[in-house]
Amino acid sequence: MSFTFAYIGVLGALLLLPALAWLKSLLNRKPAFLYSSAGLVRAVARKSESKASVILNWLRWLVLACFIIALARPRFVEAKRQIEASGIDIVICVDLSTSMLAEDFKDENGDRINRLAMAKKVVKEFIEKRPSDRIGLIAFAGEAHVAGPLTLDHDYLLNNLERLTFHYIVDGTAIGSGLVAAVNRLREVKSKSKIVVMMTDGENTGGEVTPISAANAAEALGIKVYTIGVGTRGLAPMPVYHGAGRPALDRRGQQIYRQSEVTIDEETLTEIADRTGGKYFRADSADTLRKVYAEIDELEKTKVVIKKSQRVEELLHWPILIGLILLLTEVALVNTIFRRIP
Structure with a gap:
């Protein structure tokens, strides 16, 4: 039994994710503004980037990657018998x-x-x-x-x-x-x-x-x-x-x-x-x-x-399940630890 994908070409979309992430970071850049203290700038940047921005962005991209893998339909295929x-x-x-x-x-x-x-x-x-x-x-x-x-x-x-x-x-x-x-x-x-x-x-x-x-x-x-x-x-x-x-x-x-x-x-x-x-x-x-x-x-x-027979075991439910868990994790973090206070 071998592991393969029904639509392996779909996995090419994974190569686009780094470029999309970079493009998104450019579009989300905010105008610079002045701080009275350089230390305050470093503290604010460190807090926003290391916690909310980085973690949530990683979760979103991983969710998207999981759904792309699911679309490619991973499967175990038994040799023809x-x-x-x-x-x-x-x-x-x-x-x-x-x-x-x-x-x-x-x-x-x-x-x-x-x-x-x-x-x-x-x-x-x-x-x-x-x-x-x-x-x-x-x-x-x-x-x-x-x-x-x-x-x-x-x-x-x-x-x-x-x-x-x-x-x-x-x-x-x-x-x-x-x-x-x-x-x-x-x-x-x-x-x-x-x-x-x-x-x-x-x-x-x-x-x-x-x-x-x-x-x-x-x-x-x-x-x-x-x-x-x-x-x-x-x-x-x-x-x-x-x-x-x-x-x-x-x-x-x-x-x-x-x-x-x-x-x-x-x-x-x-x-x-x-x-x-x-x-x-x-x-x-x-x-x-x-x-x-x-x-x-x-x-x-x-x-x-x-007669020749070939057994196929579909595995797409696993990346879908992992993607949903990551998506729910992101939603939970946005509404708890990383909740924005007006």
């Missing part, structure tokens, strides 16, 4: 319904983990593998919410992904609403390939749009939808919570679980994928969920376009 842009836009839809609390997955240490925590881990890995894609994030339960717009700033996106939690949205499973929200993110986008990855563990239970209607909208706009049914087969351990969201504990202080039946509408998810040219996957373990995202990663590859 290359950015990879694949031309693929991907929106990931994550189910936040309470059924995602079911702990039928295991992490790397073999510890039981709920579906949402596992999904966030795998989505994070998927995003990190595709640095040249614009990726967005939709969270849905009883309704849909845009958790992250399409962006190449994946650090920002991953922070938003990490914040997703239960009770983030009203409970339910509005698959159609989630898909429509994703389609709306991609509607006006002009890219070679537009993809939705929808992950859910249940059946559509709400929303104003049916999943098939949303799929028809995606098909009409050329948006490919990959659907993933998340959850084991049969029964899954579901932690019990009180109405206030507090975990229900037994006498030993351990979390109470109940066995919940896994009901994924695979027929609808398959139809959504088939209508849009995508594919349906069933992920019943951490390993299969990772394989699903790995397969999607392989299916959606394209040539990378290199």
Whole structure:
């Protein structure tokens, strides 16, 4: 990163300041008058020049110099860097319904983990593998919410992904609403390939749009939808919570679980994928969920376009700030220490 000026020619005005100062001193010369004592002349001259005249004049010229520097727009300019842009836009839809609390997955240490925590881990890995894609994030339960717009700033996106939690949205499973929200993110986008990855563990239970209607909208706009049914087969351990969201504990202080039946509408998810040219996957373990995202990663590859980018950090606010401080200092001195007494 280098320091430079956007309009370096403006700095030439600084060279005029000494000449202007000299000219001003000539114009401000007052006619000579007689003093009865040479000592009195020296005292008066010393007082007026050393205090008011010199200090205030210096402040005024420094203020002017600061504003000239600001007009030249000082800045830090980063060397041009290359950015990879694949031309693929991907929106990931994550189910936040309470059924995602079911702990039928295991992490790397073999510890039981709920579906949402596992999904966030795998989505994070998927995003990190595709640095040249614009990726967005939709969270849905009883309704849909845009958790992250399409962006190449994946650090920002991953922070938003990490914040997703239960009770983030009203409970339910509005698959159609989630898909429509994703389609709306991609509607006006002009890219070679537009993809939705929808992950859910249940059946559509709400929303104003049916999943098939949303799929028809995606098909009409050329948006490919990959659907993933998340959850084991049969029964899954579901932690019990009180109405206030507090975990229900037994006498030993351990979390109470109940066995919940896994009901994924695979027929609808398959139809959504088939209508849009995508594919349906069933992920019943951490390993299969990772394989699903790995397969999607392989299916959606394209040539990378290199774009040049240059970051500029403007610094003109600093000379403006310094100039204003000096100007206020001059005003304060004129009205206090160097105030003229009639």
